[in-house]
Amino acid sequence: MTTTSTASGTRKLTIARAMAEATAQEMRTDPSVFVMGEDVGPLGGVFGNTRGLHEEFGPERILDTPISETAFIGAAVGAASDGMRPIVELMFVDFLGVCFDAIYNMMAKNTYFSGGKVRVPMVLMTSTGGGYSDAGQHSQCLYGTFAHLPGMKVVVPSNAYDAKGLMTAAIRDDNPVVFMYHKALQGMGWLGTEKGATVPVPEESYTVEIGRASVVREGQDLTLVSLGAGVHHCLRAAKTLADEGFDAEVVDLRSLVPLDRETVRASVAKTGRLIVVDEDYHSYGVSGEIIASVVEHDHRLKAAPARVAYPDIPIPFAPTMEQWALPNADKIVAAFHQMLSQ
Amino acid sequence: MQPTSEQRRWMYRQMVTSRHLEERIETLYMEGKTPVFNMAKGPIPGEMHLSNGQEPCAVGVCAHLNAEDVVVATHRPHHIAVAKGVDLNAMVAEIFGKATGLSGGRGGHMHLFDADVNFSCSGIIGESLGPAAGAVLSRKLQGKPGVAVAFLGEGAANQGAFHEALNLAAVWQLPVVFVIEDNAWGISVAKQASTAVPRNDLRASAYGMPGVHVADNDVDGVFAAAGQAIARAREGRGPTLIEIETSRLAGHFMGDGEDYRPEGEKEALQQRDPIPRYRQALLEAGLLDEAADTALVKEAHARVEAAIRFAQQSDFLPPEAALETVFV
Numbered sequence: 001m002t003t004t005s006t007a008s009g010t011r012k013l014t015i016a017r018a019m020a021e022a023t024a025q026e027m028r029t030d031p032s033v034f035v036m037g038e039d040v041g042p043l044g045g046v047f048g049n050t051r052g053l054h055e056e057f058g059p060e061r062i063l064d065t066p067i068s069e070t071a072f073i074g075a076a077v078g079a080a081s082d083g084m085r086p087i088v089e090l091m092f093v094d095f096l097g098v099c100f101d102a103i104y105n106m107m108a109k110n111t112y113f114s115g116g117k118v119r120v121p122m123v124l125m126t127s128t129g130g131g132y133s134d135a136g137q138h139s140q141c142l143y144g145t146f147a148h149l150p151g152m153k154v155v156v157p158s159n160a161y162d163a164k165g166l167m168t169a170a171i172r173d174d175n176p177v178v179f180m181y182h183k184a185l186q187g188m189g190w191l192g193t194e195k196g197a198t199v200p201v202p203e204e205s206y207t208v209e210i211g212r213a214s215v216v217r218e219g220q221d222l223t224l225v226s227l228g229a230g231v232h233h234c235l236r237a238a239k240t241l242a243d244e245g246f247d248a249e250v251v252d253l254r255s256l257v258p259l260d261r262e263t264v265r266a267s268v269a270k271t272g273r274l275i276v277v278d279e280d281y282h283s284y285g286v287s288g289e290i291i292a293s294v295v296e297h298d299h300r301l302k303a304a305p306a307r308v309a310y311p312d313i314p315i316p317f318a319p320t321m322e323q324w325a326l327p328n329a330d331k332i333v334a335a336f337h338q339m340l341s342q
Numbered sequence: 343m344q345p346t347s348e349q350r351r352w353m354y355r356q357m358v359t360s361r362h363l364e365e366r367i368e369t370l371y372m373e374g375k376t377p378v379f380n381m382a383k384g385p386i387p388g389e390m391h392l393s394n395g396q397e398p399c400a401v402g403v404c405a406h407l408n409a410e411d412v413v414v415a416t417h418r419p420h421h422i423a424v425a426k427g428v429d430l431n432a433m434v435a436e437i438f439g440k441a442t443g444l445s446g447g448r449g450g451h452m453h454l455f456d457a458d459v460n461f462s463c464s465g466i467i468g469e470s471l472g473p474a475a476g477a478v479l480s481r482k483l484q485g486k487p488g489v490a491v492a493f494l495g496e497g498a499a500n501q502g503a504f505h506e507a508l509n510l511a512a513v514w515q516l517p518v519v520f521v522i523e524d525n526a527w528g529i530s531v532a533k534q535a536s537t538a539v540p541r542n543d544l545r546a547s548a549y550g551m552p553g554v555h556v557a558d559n560d561v562d563g564v565f566a567a568a569g570q571a572i573a574r575a576r577e578g579r580g581p582t583l584i585e586i587e588t589s590r591l592a593g594h595f596m597g598d599g600e601d602y603r604p605e606g607e608k609e610a611l612q613q614r615d616p617i618p619r620y621r622q623a624l625l626e627a628g629l630l631d632e633a634a635d636t637a638l639v640k641e642a643h644a645r646v647e648a649a650i651r652f653a654q655q656s657d658f659l660p661p662e663a664a665l666e667t668v669f670v
């Protein structure tokens with residue numbers, strides 16, 4: 001099952017609980033799955049995505065680590081190459097700086113170096129995003145950074161249904177998967193709660209195919225492409241535009257690697273207009289990649305494509321500055337108006 | 343090495359100042375965050391790591407430092423900043439994100455930079471040691487005086503950067519002191535669950551430098567250990583590692599439920615609060631009487647209150663200022 005339509009029930013889950021449920025279900029059926037990271041044990045993860053796992057599976061399979069990302073992410077690579085399926089957490093994506101070598105030089109490359117003989121079936125889960133004044137070392141997205149480097153799949157859910165399905169798919173995947181979850185979508189009240197991320201989630205296990213985007217709103221006049229929290233900004237903007245008589249289509253990428261260029265191209269072929277919304281830095285990132293993917297294929301657009309992304313500056317602490325710099329629905333609407341006036 | 347009467351009163355005053363600041367921040371931080379705790383709300387949004395209980399580490403070390411000496415602190419920086427002489431008004435304004443703050447509100451509480459007194463800090467665990475070593479490498483190369491102190495938590499002693507920096511500083515005999523504030527917890531993970539040795543000062547022997555342990559959050563003990571280490575550094579005899587047994591009287595950050603603490607631990611720690619203990623010691627030593635104490639506390643509180651008023655009355659920078667100072 002790979003669609004976003006819900007199969008059963010009306011039980012709603014937060015992304016945090018959906019991630020924990022997917023992990024628990026895989027751990028029950030597959031003894032090779034285990035979890036490592038800082039505060040993933042009794043605390044249940046700073047962002048709640050391992051809650052309940054320590055109680056059920058104990059300290060042998062849910063391991064609190066020292067603050068030693070280089071060692072424990074490297075250890076995950078070693079364990080994954082030796083028949084286990086580790087899920088390892090980098091608490092904030094911003095901390096990649098202390099451990100990136102284990103990620104992009106080993107996790108991402110060992111399969112290739114071995115001519116496909118060594119499998120590295122691990123999940124690196126990590127939190128992204130700002131908006132709550134945690135400043136420049138705790139608020140980045142860095143989607144483009146991970147997606148740029150070959151050898152790791154990268155997924156970014158925008159809601160709990162996709163989060164559970166993508167997590168299950170990631171755990172079962174024989175390749176390394178980076179699972180990037182946005183803090184504002186986790187359903188942790190203390191980080192604010194994006195209501196649209198908490199959706200009905202089937203109790204039974206299912207997968208959402210990695211590498212498939214989803215059209216979360218259909219429209220004729222404009223294609224909005226985004227991921228994670230940005231999808232919800234797009235949906236809000238689409239509502240405003242609908243009131244103005246314009247019909248926006250919203251594409252939720254869900255996966256950055258592999259990237260579902262076909263779904264994006266098909267949408268833009270229909271609407272003729274493209275705006276990419278990304279909370280990651282403006283330059284050298286997802287927004288540029290999406291626009292290039294469209295225009296290198298088809299340049300007959302009704303207007304030049306646009307992007308609403310985070311400016312190329314470190315993320316400031318002061319809420320006035322941070323909120324000003326972040327993408328939001330108003331900026332998307334303004335970008336569309338700008339497009340029409342061209 | 344014993345502190346003079348003047349130094350003892352100075353250390354007490356800094357501790358009182360720092361604690362009052364933390365208690366006021368605690369109250370102000372909660373404004374707008376009740377009844378539903380949301381980190382983004384209130385006059386001080388974002389994460390907040392308070393230093394209540396760890397003041398002895400800051401004052402016992404900084405008592406030996408001048409403005410020219412370098413301090414690199416952590417995500418829990420307020421007590422150290424106060425003791426290092428960071429401009430209090432500008433520091434509090436930065437914590438509020440205001441234009442008059444140390445960096446106009448771009449850094450916030452985890453990223454305080456005061457070049458006038460050579461103070462900085464970082465929210466990335468284990469990243470204080472390299473910059474501290476580099477600052478005094480620079481002094482060596484320029485023939486300028488000054489030592490450096492890197493503060494870190496006991497949790498940070500398991501980062502690669504800790505071990506690399508110790509080795510580097512020892513190989514190059516840099517005038518740097520590494521000070522571990524051992525509050526026994528890295529968020530929810532207890533020291534014994536994360537650290538292969540009972541005391542991190544034991545790790546100094548692996549890098550051929552002295553390792554010193556200070557027990558029981560003892561202000562004068564920190565003063566003595568730091569005094570020796572800093573004198574050693576000034577004499578060109580290389581780095582020292584110090585681990586101080588301290589206590590985190592607050593949660594890891596504001597909003598922490600602290601369910602991971604064993605029952606009664608927090609109450610026991612509060613019983614051993616280093617500030618009333620030091621006050622008592624000064625009273626007993628005749629370095630302070632009730633009247634002098636009242637005056638000292640009043641003055642320290644007034645300084646903090648003035649800084650808070652300054653911050654509250656300051657404006658934010660215009661939002662577009664976010665684009666400035668990426669480059670100079």
Ligand SMILES: Cc1ncc(C[n+]2csc(CCOP(=O)(O)OP(=O)(O)O)c2C)c(N)n1
Nearest residue numbers: 095418465466467495496497498527528529
């Ligand atoms: C590289 C890195 N990993 C993880 C974190 C998240 N984190 C912030 S504080 C902290 C605990 C630090 O413990 P310790 O060094 O003992 O300092 P304390 O908080 O006790 O003062 C952790 C894991 C971080 N900021 N940076």
